[in-house]
Amino acid sequence: MVVSKNIMNIIFDKKLYKYPFFTINKMVLKKVEVIGIFIILNLCFLSILSATVCTDIPAITNKSIIPGDSIRGRVILSLTGFNLPDGTVLPATIYERDSTSSNTIRVLSATVDANGNANVIWVVTQADLDKTPNDYEQFYFTTGGFTSGYLKLIDLTRVYWEDAEGTPLGEGTSKPNFTVSTSTTTNIFMLSRDPRIPEGTNVTFEIWEDDAWPYSDNYIKTVYATFTGGKATGVWSVDTAFVDTKTGDYDDFYFKAITSSLEKTSNDLKLIKHISDPDCEEEEVSVCEQYDTEEECEFDDCSVTSFGDICIEEITRVISTNPYCYYYRNCFCGWNSTTNECRPFSEEKLNDACQGTIEQPITLGFCNIVQSGDMGTCEDDGFLSYSWTATWDWKSNVYNSAEEVPGTPEERTPVYDVGKWHYPSILKTSCVSGGPKMIACPTSVALSGFGILQLVVALIIIALIYSAVFLFRKKAKKKNNKKIRRK
Numbered sequence: 167m168v169v170s171k172n173i174m175n176i177i178f179d180k181k182l183y184k185y186p187f188f189t190i191n192k193m194v195l196k197k198v199e200v201i202g203i204f205i206i207l208n209l210c211f212l213s214i215l216s217a218t219v220c221t222d223i224p225a226i227t228n229k230s231i232i233p234g235d236s237i238r239g240r241v242i243l244s245l246t247g248f249n250l251p252d253g254t255v256l257p258a259t260i261y262e263r264d265s266t267s268s269n270t271i272r273v274l275s276a277t278v279d280a281n282g283n284a285n286v287i288w289v290v291t292q293a294d295l296d297k298t299p300n301d302y303e304q305f306y307f308t309t310g311g312f313t314s315g316y317l318k319l320i321d322l323t324r325v326y327w328e329d330a331e332g333t334p335l336g337e338g339t340s341k342p343n344f345t346v347s348t349s350t351t352t353n354i355f356m357l358s359r360d361p362r363i364p365e366g367t368n369v370t371f372e373i374w375e376d377d378a379w380p381y382s383d384n385y386i387k388t389v390y391a392t393f394t395g396g397k398a399t400g401v402w403s404v405d406t407a408f409v410d411t412k413t414g415d416y417d418d419f420y421f422k423a424i425t426s427s428l429e430k431t432s433n434d435l436k437l438i439k440h441i442s443d444p445d446c447e448e449e450e451v452s453v454c455e456q457y458d459t460e461e462e463c464e465f466d467d468c469s470v471t472s473f474g475d476i477c478i479e480e481i482t483r484v485i486s487t488n489p490y491c492y493y494y495r496n497c498f499c500g501w502n503s504t505t506n507e508c509r510p511f512s513e514e515k516l517n518d519a520c521q522g523t524i525e526q527p528i529t530l531g532f533c534n535i536v537q538s539g540d541m542g543t544c545e546d547d548g549f550l551s552y553s554w555t556a557t558w559d560w561k562s563n564v565y566n567s568a569e570e571v572p573g574t575p576e577e578r579t580p581v582y583d584v585g586k587w588h589y590p591s592i593l594k595t596s597c598v599s600g601g602p603k604m605i606a607c608p609t610s611v612a613l614s615g616f617g618i619l620q621l622v623v624a625l626i627i628i629a630l631i632y633s634a635v636f637l638f639r640k641k642a643k644k645k646n647n648k649k650i651r652r653k
């Protein structure tokens with residue numbers, strides 16, 4: 167494994183250095199491996215002059231870090247098998263890949279040792295992360311004409327927007343905007359995570375709306391919260407009438423999470439105003455199925471009160487550590503994006519006043535009920551038959567280990583399901599598929615667009631009519647019998 171001086175000189179000729187490197191050393195593969203908390207890049211060669219073979223070590227794809235922390239913020243760029251003389255210095259440039267270009271993060275230098283290896287310590291700082299705002303998916307580095315694999319960094323001290331189901335919101339997420347209602351307040355959650363911050367530490371969430379120069383950003387309001395389990399949740403109940411007095415546009419909301427030791431800024435979130443449908447009286451909307459659009463449905467514009475016998479709101483679990491906190495069965499209209507229909511749903515949900523104050527998830531999960539199969543028609547036999555599939559969705563109620571599941575062990579037994587742990591939900595056991603059920607066709611009800619709820623209602627009406635007819639006949643029979651006896 168001797169590299170001639172001649173070749174070394176060419177390597178450091180800027181114009182040509184990539185070319186001889188590749189030809190003299192036939193690069194076999196490059197890969198990423200883990201040693202302890204470090205990320206290692208291997209540049210392995212099958213040299214013509216020797217029999218060096220790379221071992222197959224599995225690649226790592228992500229690493230959790232605390233920016234600026236000399237131990238927990240540390241990533242090591244390791245070059246191995248470089249056939250270069252002891253003490254050779256190579257630049258290593260770190261990037262973050264985007265779809266069309268890359269963000270340049272930093273340039274470090276690698277000093278190759280007598281064995282042809284180099285370990286470069288990169289302590290990731292907030293300034294590094296700020297070069298690729300809220301996008302830490304694909305870090306990589308290049309050195310000596312080679313490119314490493316991708317590394318995803320997970321900032322353990324991150325701050326970000328979230329919806330009630332635990333889905334991150336705003337730029338860089340799958341939900342870049344969020345709709346708020348003009349007729350009621352809509353809750354949005356502001357998360358601040360930092361494993362170093364002690365229990366009970368106060369955090370201030372300052373909400374702003376970003377405007378480009380020469381205008382200055384609009385201050386909206388401040389919300390307070392406390393840290394528990396390395397996490398603080400601020401709840402912003404968006405009242406559009408109030409927000410309108412602060413900003414004329416809803417393009418780029420962000421918040422600052424401020425503790426006595428740290429201030430971090432969130433990603434941007436665009437809000438969309440939903441103006442509720444004013445024709446509720448006229449259209450006589452009384453069940454979820456009558457809503458035509460996702461917004462009308464999810465904001466329940468006409469305040470539907472009837473959820474049939476599917477859902478009755480009641481307290482399901484009281485949190486003993488906090489007398490004001492409880493879970494209840496929440497009945498609501500939800501949009502089924504597969505069938506494009508509005509449906510009644512039930513979920514086990516934390517009461518509003520407690521959201522953001524305790525560690526437990528806001529929702530323990532939803533039961534999705536979808537009518538399955540063809541119902542047949544009333545013309546052929548006078549009956550409709552229907553089946554339904556019920557699927558349970560744990561939503562954000564998901565943990566990697568039983569120890570992570572919040573709440574005192576006396577109060578809950580964590581549930582293991584589909585490879586993850588969950589806080590237990592009472593509703594899950596009643597979320598089961600069923601059918602087929604036969605229903606006699608009602609004469610006066612339109613047959614098209616029949617939902618399960620209408621079928622249940624129709625069944626009840628039919629049962630009532632039948633029992634009324636039965637009672638009437640029984641009475642008539644008795645009367646007749648009496649008349650006969652008198653004769």
Ligand SMILES: [Ca+2]
Binds near residue numbers: 263265303
């Ligand atoms: Ca990226």
Ligand SMILES: [Ca+2]
Binds near residue numbers: 269
């Ligand atoms: Ca980027």
Ligand SMILES: [Ca+2]
Binds near residue numbers: 376377416
């Ligand atoms: Ca703006």
Ligand SMILES: [Ca+2]
Binds near residue numbers: 415416
């Ligand atoms: Ca503005």
